[in-house]
Amino acid sequence: MLATPGLTALKDPAEARRVLLDDALAGLELVRRFGGPIVDVGSGGGTPGIPLAAALPERAVTLLEAERRKTEFLQRWTEELPNLRVVWGRAEEQPAEAFGVAVAKALANPPVAAEWCLPLVENGGAVVLWVGPSADRAAVATVAGRIAGELEESPAGFVVIRKTGPTPPGFPRRAGMAKKRPLA
Ligand SMILES: C[S@@+](CC[C@H](N)C(=O)[O-])C[C@H]1O[C@@H](n2cnc3c(N)ncnc32)[C@H](O)[C@@H]1O
Numbered sequence: 001m002l003a004t005p006g007l008t009a010l011k012d013p014a015e016a017r018r019v020l021l022d023d024a025l026a027g028l029e030l031v032r033r034f035g036g037p038i039v040d041v042g043s044g045g046g047t048p049g050i051p052l053a054a055a056l057p058e059r060a061v062t063l064l065e066a067e068r069r070k071t072e073f074l075q076r077w078t079e080e081l082p083n084l085r086v087v088w089g090r091a092e093e094q095p096a097e098a099f100g101v102a103v104a105k106a107l108a109n110p111p112v113a114a115e116w117c118l119p120l121v122e123n124g125g126a127v128v129l130w131v132g133p134s135a136d137r138a139a140v141a142t143v144a145g146r147i148a149g150e151l152e153e154s155p156a157g158f159v160v161i162r163k164t165g166p167t168p169p170g171f172p173r174r175a176g177m178a179k180k181r182p183l184a
Pocket of ligand 1: 041042043044045046047048064065066067070089090091092104105106107108116
């Protein structure tokens, strides 16, 4: 395991394993339902993207991260996992519809995360969000409805949004707008 200086506050190895690996792999079957390349938006220290890349070696996985310092750490994992690549940038500034599945954990509150992730996914693909128990699913559904997305049945701890059409004009909104003027 590569060292993660300054990137996680987890001190206990068992707790670190639970948070970083088991939580990430809890979404594996949901991600597997949808084909195509995978993007982990706001990958941070590499979860859930690195465990998913290890579990799905036949799938191309992109770790998208806005902070350059974090991408430098993430880049080291591409030597271990040939299906992994790292992109430094913001979700709102990426080419549209380049992925089959966008995943995100602790990226932003779920409605904002949905707005950032949906334009990255092609028609028929999906966004899989790792969420807490207080996630406002109705707000996520409202956002999804604006960006050609529909909520699917999903287990506790996840929100799954299927992309049901092309990204409408006007999306992605420019950086900062999703938080400044939330859609829901
Ligand atoms: C709280 S961390 C979560 C990291 C990791 N997914 C996890 O669960 O440990 C959120 C990460 O999202 C990144 N981020 C925030 N807004 C972003 C955006 N618009 N596009 C890409 N990355 C973003 C931040 O730099 C940060 O590393």
